[in-house]
Amino acid sequence: MFKAKVIIKRRPSILDPQGKAVEKGAQHLGLTNIRNTRIGKYIEFDILSDNRQEAEKEVNDYCKKLLANPIMEDYEFTLEEVK
Amino acid sequence: MFKAKVIIKRRPSILDPQGKAVEKGAQHLGLTNIRNTRIGKYIEFDILSDNRQEAEKEVNDYCKKLLANPIMEDYEFTLEEVK
Incomplete structure (x- = not known):
């Protein structure tokens, strides 16, 4: 696995309007050193396969077809073998 | 910085109903080895400070007050100095 x-x-x-909005909130709370907030996704899952290539x-299929929007987003991932 | x-x-x-829903979509697309999909957030920003402790x-303040929901979520972060 x-x-x-x-x-x-x-x-x-x-542009990332959500990031901009949250950052404005930060300024109001006195966190004045924060810039360029960008909000993305972090996704974890298991794959029932013992073949790394597979x-x-x-x-890649999961990311391209469901998780990421290929027009606006880039993705990267790591795969860790679990015994 | x-x-x-x-x-x-x-x-x-x-529970993560969004993860469950996306995973169901994966099964329909023939990605049948995927399990336990959990969807979180990934956030990047700059901090205009040269003092790591500060x-x-x-x-921490940004996460606790705005980015994470302390009742349901945990957060972790890395800080990388940029010259």
Whole structure:
């Protein structure tokens, strides 16, 4: 089995209004040193396979077809074998 | 300046209906080896400070007051100095 950890970020050229909004809240709370907040997703799951290549393919398919929006987002992942 | 990278996850005891729903979609697409999908947040931002201790305090405050829900979520972060 493998444990997959995926990070999905908006492309740098794409605005992040949610990040902007949260950061405005931070300024109001006196956290004045924070800049460029960008909010993405972190996704964990298991893959019932002992073949790393097969597991990688499944993670890529999962990301491309369901987890990430290929127009606006990039993803990266790590695969950790679990015994 | 520091670059902060924060991961926010639901506590293990808390159900993740969004993860369950996406995983059901995966099964329908033939990705049948995927289990226990849990969806969290990944947040990046800069901190205009050259003092690591001060920067850490600001990240903790930001997480506790705005980014994470302390009742349902745990967070972890790394701070990387940027010259």
